[in-house]
Amino acid sequence: MKIAILGTRGIPNYYGGFEQFAEYFSVYLAEQGHEVYCYNSHNHKFQESSFHGVHILHQYDPEYKLGTFGQFIYDYNCIKDSRKRNFDIILQLGYTSSSIWFFLLPKKSLIITNMDGLEWKRSKYSWPVKQFLKFAEWLAAKTSDVLVSDSIGIQKLLEKNYKKTSTYIAYGALPFYKPDETILQHYHLEKERYNMIMARFEPENNLDMVLDGVALQHDSDPTPILVIGNHQTKYGVYLKNKFKAYSNIRFVGAIYDITTLNNLRYFSKLYFHGHSVGGTNPSLLEAMASKALIAAHNNDFNKGVLQENALYFSSALEVKKILANTKKSDNLQFITNNYNAIVHEFNWTKINAAYLQLFEQTLERFKNRK
Template sequence: MRIGILGTRGIPNYYGGFEQFAEFFATYAASKGHEVYVYNSHNHPYQQQIFNDVTIVHCYDPEFKIGTAGQFIYDLNCIRDSRKRDFDIILQLGYTSSSIWFSLHPKDAIVITNMDGLEWKRTKYSKKVQKALQIAERLAVKKSDYLISDSIGIQKYIQEKYQKESTYIAYGAHNFDKANADILKEYQVEKENFNMLMARFEPENNLDMVLEGVALADEKTPILVIGNHLTKYGTYLKNKFSSFEHIRFIGAVYDLEYLNNLRYFSNIYFHGHTVGGTNPSLLEAMASKALIVAHNNDFNKGVLQENAFYFSSAEEVKKILNTIKKSNNLQFVQNNFEAIAKSFNWEKINEQYLQLFEQCLAGNSNRK
């Protein structure tokens, strides 16, 4: 198959979940003999034209000049270029800034869209923007040939709201068990004597709620807050909790070896996400044998089941910090580790994508 992957800033991953998935899936599909193209922003750090047998197509991305509006132009540029490539399959990752251009996708290609999370629920957006995102969601559902949901919750939502079927395929993770405690020295922490909170600095990820609980707790174990805090919301949080020396804002960390070791050796790993499907960082925490304390919502519970502690308020975070230790809950840790091997491993996820592509092609043999 000739496969085009659109909707990310590019590979290798320097940004987030979709970029990470694109990197793993594209290289996997290429290793199986498929011809794979990934669209990268023109200013992506990786400027070569081939990455692990995947062809990289750089398209102009004016976001660095004009902000969010630039994402729409970048997506348009990618879709316009895709019309020249004779793709069998176009995998569109997300829809927020691309769905208005969906009618421009090449007619002979089968367009399969991963619907991501409920983007219009993100609190960082104004009411007008949330309304626009609902329209974008509806366009993506209507214009795509096939849909992928990365969680059962998203699949159910699409079925109930739009009466349209979607294929459930989660994200994946690699089980991690080659720990290196030397990495902890760089962060001045010790084994199971620090906690972690890792997320984009956005209100719906509940960093504020978690850190409120940390501030209230009698337990003063250091907590590493990982993510790009050079934002307006990041500045707000740093100012709010500046008097608490055990709350350490260490910035974004993209090196998976570092992240996996930090998760592996942490005492508690907080996951505050509330919007979206199967979150990649959550799976990585499970795969790294972290003890997870997650926000109490259907998306997180759908993945973790009974193998985590849950919170809905700063008071509950406080109580958990004062009473819960990883060493007393190793069965939760092991159950999540085994769930990755059984249900969320990348080999299985990647193969599910390829099987879906083959089924879609077989059902649309007249398209070529």
């Protein structure tokens, strides 16, 4: 098959979840003998024309100058380029800035769209933007040939809201095998004597709630908590000012090195996951793969992944109680169950094979159109 992947900033991954998936899946397809193309931003760090057998197509991306609006132009450039390439299948990762260009997609290519999370629920967006995102979601749901959901919750909502069936294929993570305690020295930490939370600094990720709980517990237990993520944002400045009196709350910035992150998660006492919007979150799976003890915001998306193998919170007071009453040694079965879920369910080999099978089935189903 001749396959294109759109909707990411490019591979190898220097940004986020879809980029990581695009890297793993595209290389897998190339290894299986397929002709694979991945669209990259023109200013991506990787400027070569191929990556482990995957063809790289750089397209002009003005996001660095125009902000979010630049994504629409980048997606337009990618879709316009795809019209001249005669792809069998175009895999779109997300829909936020691409679905409005649906009428430009090549008519003979089969369009498979991973529907991502519920972008219009994110509190950072204004009402008009949320209405546009709802419209974009509707367009993607109605105009794609095949839909993919990476969580059961998203699959149910697509059926409920649009009467559209979608194929559930989870996101993945790599099991963490080689802990290295020396990494803690750089952060002046001791094994299982710190907690952590990692997220983009956005209100729906509930950093505020978690840190409020830490502040409530501070007088009786000043255990350090690492707050990992880019805090050079308006919301980040707000949080740093709000909690500046608490020396145990450490804003350490973004960390992209996966080995460092895996070790920090592995040796932590508690890993807080506050995400409340979207499908299967990559950082949650990585925490499971790193054998962290997870305390997660109580919502259907997180519970769909963790099941009963986590501590759940819905308020700062519940965070305080978890901090006061939890020993990692008492919850080793949670850790084992989550790690086994990564090995047996949320693993890249299984996920890549599921996507390839879907591609083959889609090509057979629509063979008359080709």
